[in-house]
Amino acid sequence: MTVLQIDQLSKKIGRKTIVDGLTLTLNKGEILGLLGPNGAGKTTTIRMIVGLMSRTAGRIIINGVDTKTDHAKAMNSIGVIVENPDLYKYLSGYDNLVHFARMSQGVTKQRIKEIIALVGLEHSIHDKVGTYSLGMRQRLGLGIALIHKPSLLLLDEPTNGLDPAGIRELRAHLIHLARQEEVGIMISSHLMSEMEMMCDRVAVLQQGKLIGIRDLSAMAQTDELQVRFEVDRPEAAVQLLQTLTAGLEILRDNDHIVLRIAKTKIPELTQKLMAAGIQIYGVHTLKPSLEDTFLEMTEGDKAR
């Protein structure tokens, strides 16, 4: 089920086009990354979705509701952390949650308890927020964004300022939310490594334009690997493999030969090399990374 659908969304300020005809969908239980360098238009896109900024053109549909037709209804199913959450630091985490819960209808004590467990703040929820670390404040902010059970969560660079442990914790919470509570999550970042670790799909933005979408779960399942054989006679190895597998591209890198094959092919090729008397010192495998595919996309873009 689609929780967010954006069609031909654009933003112009003066003569500058900041977001240019962006079309995207986000499904229930999916984590979609919005990846792009500074100034690519990520924040502007998120601000337009939540109505913090007007749009120049395009449609935004949240759970089947057009945000232009019924903004309030569409916003009911969104949780958002656009910047550092506004928290009351002289109140406890619990009192902050109660305060924000009053703004939504029908939030029960049980829901507040669930939220505290969900964001892992059981042990410090009665401490004053002023004593919290940045990671704890982020988690409380996440809890507040989730209190009314949104089916869509939007996060703009949520890991900014977090240390590696904080980032790991936040990532675990977001994956849990998507998988267990089926929340659709859109998260912006300029860090590929971060996107790679938590997103199902990544939309790459460059100068306000969508230049490609990569399905990371499909990338993880593909059995094509980059395989490097370290051998004593690379020349002979290349010749042999080329006669065995027509059309296979093999690169030579000093004592290594590098090729892209399915994992299941490795034993067969290893045996053939050994049978030809070629000594194998090592076999190293590498999955194509998001960075590789990102570079492929941006280079492809330049060529057009």
Ligand SMILES: Nc1ncnc2c1ncn2[C@@H]1O[C@H](COP(=O)(O)OP(=O)(O)OP(=O)(O)O)[C@@H](O)[C@H]1O
């Ligand atoms: N109100 C505004 N007036 C003029 N230009 C703006 C305005 N808001 C944003 N911009 C410009 O639009 C571009 C996109 O900004 P935006 O903040 O959406 O990018 P971003 O991808 O979120 O980048 P960052 O990672 O730096 O937050 C930038 O070049 C920015 O200078």
